[in-house]
Amino acid sequence: MARATSxxxxxxxxxxxxxxxxxxxxxxxxxxxxxxxxxxxxxxxAIAPDGTCSPVAASMEPDACGTGRRAPARAS
Structure with a gap:
């Protein structure tokens, strides 16, 4: 599990x-x-230090699951 604190x-x-x-x-x-x-x-x-712009970034291993696809994250 990946974690980051504000x-x-x-x-x-x-x-x-x-x-x-x-x-x-x-x-x-x-x-x-x-x-x-x-x-x-x-x-x-990762969380931006000031939390004002793009507060969260996430990454994954390139094509780690074999799909070859990526999609932008969206809140649900």
Whole structure:
């Protein structure tokens, strides 16, 4: 599982084998958003230091799941 914590420590992002990136509220320990659209397991996540522009980035092994496809993440 890939994880990254926001600079202020109030939320984190996780990614994993289920091909999603989830945003978590650390105070309530609940998932606040699920980003879908990846075709392969998410191998890393990053959060911008200021959190104001593109707060989450995710990556995956190139063609690790054999599809040869990539899609932009979208919130659901």
């Amino acid at each position: 600079a202020d420590g109030t939320w984190l992002a996780s990614g994993g084998d289920d091909t999603t990136v989830r945003l978590w509220d650390r105070a309530t320990q609940t998932c606040s958003a699920t980003l879908t659209g990846h075709y392969c397991p998410v191998t890393s996540v």
